[in-house]
Amino acid sequence: MDGTVAHLKRGQKAIIKEIADGALPIKLLELGCLPGNSVELVQVAPLNDPIYINVNGSHIAIRRAMAALIQVTLTEEAQTEQ
Amino acid sequence: MSKQINVALIGNPNTGKTSVFNQLTGLKQKVGNYPGITVEKKEGVCKLDRGVKAHILDLPGTYSLNTTSLDESVAVEILLNKKDKNHPDVAVVVCDVENLKRNLLLFTQIKDLRIPTILVINMADRMSRSGISLDIPLLEEKLDTKIALVSTRNATGIDRLKELIIGYQTLSANPNIDPSVIAPDYFKKLEETFPEQERYKLWLVITQDVNFMPIEKQLIKDRSSFATKSKSELKRLQQKETILRYQFINGLLKETYRVDRNAAKGFRAGLDKVFTHKIFGYLIFFLILLAIFQAIYGWSKYPQGIIEDFFAMASEWVKTTLPPGVFTELLAEGILSGIGGIVVFVPQIAFLFLFIALLEETGYMSRVVFLMDKLMRPFGLSGKSVVPLISGTACAIPAVMATRTIENWKERLITILVTPFTTCSARLPVYLIIVALVIPEGRFLGLSYQALTLMLLYLLGFGAAIVSAMLLNKVLKIKSRSFFVIEMPGYKAPLLKNVAYTVWEKTKSFVVGAGKIILAIAIILWFLGSNGFSDDFENAENIVRKRIATNGLSEFNALAMADSLAVYKKALKDSVQKKVYRIGDTAISDSLKLRTNELTRQATNQEIASYRLENSYMGHLGKVIAPVVRPLGYDWKIGIAVLTSFAAREVFVGTLATIYSVGSDEENTDTITQRMGAEIDPITKKPVFNLASGISLLLFYAFAMQCMSTLAVVKRETNSWKWPALQLVFMSVFAYLVALAAYQLLS
Numbered sequence: 001m002d003g004t005v006a007h008l009k010r011g012q013k014a015i016i017k018e019i020a021d022g023a024l025p026i027k028l029l030e031l032g033c034l035p036g037n038s039v040e041l042v043q044v045a046p047l048n049d050p051i052y053i054n055v056n057g058s059h060i061a062i063r064r065a066m067a068a069l070i071q072v073t074l075t076e077e078a079q080t081e082q
Numbered sequence: 083m084s085k086q087i088n089v090a091l092i093g094n095p096n097t098g099k100t101s102v103f104n105q106l107t108g109l110k111q112k113v114g115n116y117p118g119i120t121v122e123k124k125e126g127v128c129k130l131d132r133g134v135k136a137h138i139l140d141l142p143g144t145y146s147l148n149t150t151s152l153d154e155s156v157a158v159e160i161l162l163n164k165k166d167k168n169h170p171d172v173a174v175v176v177c178d179v180e181n182l183k184r185n186l187l188l189f190t191q192i193k194d195l196r197i198p199t200i201l202v203i204n205m206a207d208r209m210s211r212s213g214i215s216l217d218i219p220l221l222e223e224k225l226d227t228k229i230a231l232v233s234t235r236n237a238t239g240i241d242r243l244k245e246l247i248i249g250y251q252t253l254s255a256n257p258n259i260d261p262s263v264i265a266p267d268y269f270k271k272l273e274e275t276f277p278e279q280e281r282y283k284l285w286l287v288i289t290q291d292v293n294f295m296p297i298e299k300q301l302i303k304d305r306s307s308f309a310t311k312s313k314s315e316l317k318r319l320q321q322k323e324t325i326l327r328y329q330f331i332n333g334l335l336k337e338t339y340r341v342d343r344n345a346a347k348g349f350r351a352g353l354d355k356v357f358t359h360k361i362f363g364y365l366i367f368f369l370i371l372l373a374i375f376q377a378i379y380g381w382s383k384y385p386q387g388i389i390e391d392f393f394a395m396a397s398e399w400v401k402t403t404l405p406p407g408v409f410t411e412l413l414a415e416g417i418l419s420g421i422g423g424i425v426v427f428v429p430q431i432a433f434l435f436l437f438i439a440l441l442e443e444t445g446y447m448s449r450v451v452f453l454m455d456k457l458m459r460p461f462g463l464s465g466k467s468v469v470p471l472i473s474g475t476a477c478a479i480p481a482v483m484a485t486r487t488i489e490n491w492k493e494r495l496i497t498i499l500v501t502p503f504t505t506c507s508a509r510l511p512v513y514l515i516i517v518a519l520v521i522p523e524g525r526f527l528g529l530s531y532q533a534l535t536l537m538l539l540y541l542l543g544f545g546a547a548i549v550s551a552m553l554l555n556k557v558l559k560i561k562s563r564s565f566f567v568i569e570m571p572g573y574k575a576p577l578l579k580n581v582a583y584t585v586w587e588k589t590k591s592f593v594v595g596a597g598k599i600i601l602a603i604a605i606i607l608w609f610l611g612s613n614g615f616s617d618d619f620e621n622a623e624n625i626v627r628k629r630i631a632t633n634g635l636s637e638f639n640a641l642a643m644a645d646s647l648a649v650y651k652k653a654l655k656d657s658v659q660k661k662v663y664r665i666g667d668t669a670i671s672d673s674l675k676l677r678t679n680e681l682t683r684q685a686t687n688q689e690i691a692s693y694r695l696e697n698s699y700m701g702h703l704g705k706v707i708a709p710v711v712r713p714l715g716y717d718w719k720i721g722i723a724v725l726t727s728f729a730a731r732e733v734f735v736g737t738l739a740t741i742y743s744v745g746s747d748e749e750n751t752d753t754i755t756q757r758m759g760a761e762i763d764p765i766t767k768k769p770v771f772n773l774a775s776g777i778s779l780l781l782f783y784a785f786a787m788q789c790m791s792t793l794a795v796v797k798r799e800t801n802s803w804k805w806p807a808l809q810l811v812f813m814s815v816f817a818y819l820v821a822l823a824a825y826q827l828l829s
Binding site for chain 1: 181324571
């Protein structure tokens, strides 16, 4: 199943598919947000934004608008977990 | 002659870089700013073996050499510019063992600059708990470097690091990666155009969108044969470069780094669940804010009282010991009380930074940003602005210093500029006395009008801060990082040594850095208030004594004295009647005479002081500005008090006490309140402090920048006079207009 990081539910995991070209700050890539890496939604802030993700071992918080630019494929493991 | 090795410490944020710095330098460190900008510069000296010394520069934390903020540009500039006096002989890259993969990205970039580089793998004490094992020799070989495995918590590995620094000349300066594979043609052209330059350095100069090294940047632009690529193309190449580096790192970590995934994962997750919880998250943050507030508002009072008493005693001692004269007066009234006025803030600053250092060290601060981001976003502020804004309710000075934790310069500047609007504790004495004078007693929905007014004033302060933040967010054209990416570091027990360093360093920087300005202004204000050019000032004592001899004390003082004596007499008579004292009528009249003399002496001194102040430079200034403050409903006496309270708002009350020649007692403001209530405007024949002028004063003090210490701190924190000047003008003009409108509407 495909979607973006913004669609993930808490605890759900996915693999990063592609990143909208040039739309993301290079900093996010440096923190490990690269195609092929795994991403997990750890927490959602009380007002639903920002979100807290674990990407490739980096724990970072980003806003939903940015998360929506990261295309992912949900992994089986996460889907059965839910 | 010992030689000095230039060492640059560099690393990602949250890797314990500062701990390594503290371990290396101890207390031999200096914190300042890079010239012309607000980026903090930390440097220190480390004594190595064989009489060699190392100059350690702690560069701002950065994730890579791709800069997105001024702090990072500074780091990159120093690394690139060989002519910079801070350019390192050896770079020490600090990594966190738990985030080695990400941290190594920066390492490979620095290595590619051909700077001799040492790798510090920090937090070694966490390896066993996190189930990590490392093959250090193999890693050294693959990265072509030397590694020091360090635990700043247990103070291990620092000696090895020092040895590596001494032997830095044996380190390899060969690059790890050949970045030209991402665009072979492009890099080839680069090399042909600039044969004398290093490739990776050129690449950085081209891709970084900051104004460092203008000459070299211009050079690249000037070569017409060299076509600069479009921005998006460059960005794509940077993306490629990042992927290339991660491929290299993944490859080598596969062979050298093992982690048992099951070990200790629940700890962070469990804490995060509580700290970022919809209800508990806010509740915990609220409680922490409450504790901070209690500390700087409540606990600080005791050490502050001791400091005030100490300086009062010292001033008294100087006055009685040294021969009287201009110098003694300058020392006792100007310098000593000026220094006292600086040191008195130390407890508040120390308490606030104790809390902030703890929040930062434990990793909690990032959770605050996460929790508050959505709420603060509309105002152009971040979650980190909340701590300064709330602390500002106690005192703006530590609050402005607390903005150092905000990385984004625009957010930080906005927070600095709006924090003085929040109702600090120095406004309270002014508010209390005026509210008591002009707000009628009575209740509305069970709350007294006076309490409601106070509450409104607090809300007004917050409102002004928030609204001006919104405005500034629109108006300020400062290029800053527009995106929001915050690392959520793991939770750690705070290193008390680091906390202690932070508290010490902040306190010192306030006393030394901002103190100079505060002392200078304090001495100027003291000079203006205690010197004058007219004969009236010179002969104040004779004039007033003569006046009292012919006309008696002022009406208010005479009445107050009569009241006081009547009370005293009654008390005496009562106690004689109840046989507490067995004394005769002569003794009573003697005692009354003594009392009368003492009260007359006090009142005379007060009237002399009042006369002197009226005829001092400050008094003349007050009369000069009288027409300006007249439309606000103030007379020249209030004008003087407004001027002197530029030192600090609470001085308003003391100045009025002097001017009205009544005693000023901080504990008991009844007399001054009575005296203010009795002041009649000679023109209108109405009380000077009425509802209209009272509200006007309250609003003026709510908005005006009446605090030289805050200005000094803002100067220090923004590293320029521009922002404090702007703040002073904006706040004062705004306060004036609001007070004007209020008085004109109400009178």
